[in-house]
Amino acid sequence: MRPFFRCWQRALFVGGPVAAGLVVLAASSALAQPAAVATGAAAPKLDSGDTAWMLTSVALVLMMTIPGLALFYGGMVRKMNVLSTVMQSFAVTCLVTVLWTVIGYSFAFTTGSPFLGGLSRFLLIGMTMQTVNGLAPTIPESVYMCFQMTFAIITPALICGAIADRMKFSALLWFIGLWSLFVYAPIAHWVWGADGFLNRAGVLDFAGGTVVHVNSGVAGLMAALVLGKRRGYGTEPMAPHNLVFSVLGASLLWVGWFGFNAGSATAANANAGMAMTVTQIATATAALSWMFAEWSTRGKPSVLGIISGAVAGLVAITPASGFVDPRGALIIGIAAGVVCYWSTTGLKHAMGYDDSLDAFGVHGIGGALGAILTGVLAVAWVGGPGKSGLIDGNPRQVVVQLYAIAVTVVYDAIVSLILLKLVDVTVGLRVDGDIEREGLDLAIHGEAVQ
Amino acid sequence: MKKVEAIIKPFKLDEVKDALHEVGVTGMTVSEVKGFGRQKGHTEVYRGAEYVIDFLPKIKIEVVLDDALVERAVHAIQDAARTDKIGDGKIFVVPIEQAVRIRTGEQGPDAV
Numbered sequence: 339m340r341p342f343f344r345c346w347q348r349a350l351f352v353g354g355p356v357a358a359g360l361v362v363l364a365a366s367s368a369l370a371q372p373a374a375v376a377t378g379a380a381a382p383k384l385d386s387g388d389t390a391w392m393l394t395s396v397a398l399v400l401m402m403t404i405p406g407l408a409l410f411y412g413g414m415v416r417k418m419n420v421l422s423t424v425m426q427s428f429a430v431t432c433l434v435t436v437l438w439t440v441i442g443y444s445f446a447f448t449t450g451s452p453f454l455g456g457l458s459r460f461l462l463i464g465m466t467m468q469t470v471n472g473l474a475p476t477i478p479e480s481v482y483m484c485f486q487m488t489f490a491i492i493t494p495a496l497i498c499g500a501i502a503d504r505m506k507f508s509a510l511l512w513f514i515g516l517w518s519l520f521v522y523a524p525i526a527h528w529v530w531g532a533d534g535f536l537n538r539a540g541v542l543d544f545a546g547g548t549v550v551h552v553n554s555g556v557a558g559l560m561a562a563l564v565l566g567k568r569r570g571y572g573t574e575p576m577a578p579h580n581l582v583f584s585v586l587g588a589s590l591l592w593v594g595w596f597g598f599n600a601g602s603a604t605a606a607n608a609n610a611g612m613a614m615t616v617t618q619i620a621t622a623t624a625a626l627s628w629m630f631a632e633w634s635t636r637g638k639p640s641v642l643g644i645i646s647g648a649v650a651g652l653v654a655i656t657p658a659s660g661f662v663d664p665r666g667a668l669i670i671g672i673a674a675g676v677v678c679y680w681s682t683t684g685l686k687h688a689m690g691y692d693d694s695l696d697a698f699g700v701h702g703i704g705g706a707l708g709a710i711l712t713g714v715l716a717v718a719w720v721g722g723p724g725k726s727g728l729i730d731g732n733p734r735q736v737v738v739q740l741y742a743i744a745v746t747v748v749y750d751a752i753v754s755l756i757l758l759k760l761v762d763v764t765v766g767l768r769v770d771g772d773i774e775r776e777g778l779d780l781a782i783h784g785e786a787v788q
Numbered sequence: 789m790k791k792v793e794a795i796i797k798p799f800k801l802d803e804v805k806d807a808l809h810e811v812g813v814t815g816m817t818v819s820e821v822k823g824f825g826r827q828k829g830h831t832e833v834y835r836g837a838e839y840v841i842d843f844l845p846k847i848k849i850e851v852v853l854d855d856a857l858v859e860r861a862v863h864a865i866q867d868a869a870r871t872d873k874i875g876d877g878k879i880f881v882v883p884i885e886q887a888v889r890i891r892t893g894e895q896g897p898d899a900v
Contacts (some may be wrong), residue, residue: 575839642834683836
């Protein structure tokens, strides 16, 4: 291993930013004045039921990443890479938390322009014990900020599925850090920000079909294409080393997703209840749909298939969860199971890319499917006046949904590619061939699972 | 002294162990191995990706014995491990130059 610079260079590389950061923190604490968030109303009335539910939702969605996604992905890779895979989920959780605190939340969820929020919550200065975010006026701002943080965490963690087994950990940290600020925060702002341009265009995305799933799926595909296929892909055995982990992970994702979808109601009310209902229905339906599709085409119903179907259903119902009824959920489930089964088998093998754990096949395609079906199946009696889809007399909604998907895909693809290339020429994206052959756990982390 | 090495199907281990006890063999070493001879492997499918697995799990039993016991031990293993299907395994007999009991220092046939 080549030495990581000389001793004094190392000290400067680490000590410099740390010292600079501490100076900034000290200065901002000294200068901080709590600023009022423009809600336009009198002192906001907090609802303890809403707040209790949202506190719970934060925990549920965090659990989706650690250990849900960590186990789901960890079980699917070879044993020699399992630690590096779970490390990615854990490290992304920590990194994005800090970045969200520093600037991510401000970029995404304060008012600024239709394309990006402002700096009014830099380092969360201005968030006090009394402030609320206008988007969730009955809960404390800290709770809303944390809730959105868990979304900001899981989105890049999903990307890791596409690059399993071959990406440098340092490169991953750089790429994810930059991506969360330059891709996730802006897109979240466009779709959910009060002045976001997609929000104003009328897009219906309850919990993140575009913001989370199309976003991570497309970025994952870009990363898979730039990194290239794993050595031995298609010829050497790369079977999951422990599907029991994956089942545990998928189960934690399912349970945690109630926080993701029902929590996106930001209230303990009927919207949350219906979101929970359609989430459960669509997920189970999609799991069966994938299972039967696989059973009839391949002859055996597999465990990996049924849990993948469930996740596909969870993904597809995400944008729709606040807008569709149980019948719509059944339709979304059936479609998601079959479509994502095709996209992770037929499409992937036909196109030839190595999206190792199907970030694009499940999240990209599933998210887009869900977003489009939201435009078809949204009914105003669930989501509220004006939130109608094709079956409710508003066919134009489908066009709006397609527009949002297209904008997300284009921006995401371009900026992700730029960031990938940037990290590649500076740090280098891919591990050496020897490391890839022998396993990332020992080489990168100095640890192994026996 | 000879070592008898037997590669057998995993579920036959208890039967073989009992059969060896009956002929007077008291100690053995067992390891989990993979291998194949004429037995075909199987195909696993994960999200449409097919993997052909040639290697099959087997158990290797190693016993070091006095020459006098070898023939009975080999027959005992063979009878206990046979299923009359391909993949039952093989038995090898190799000469052993020396054996030492670590606790007492005994050597030769006294050590096995």
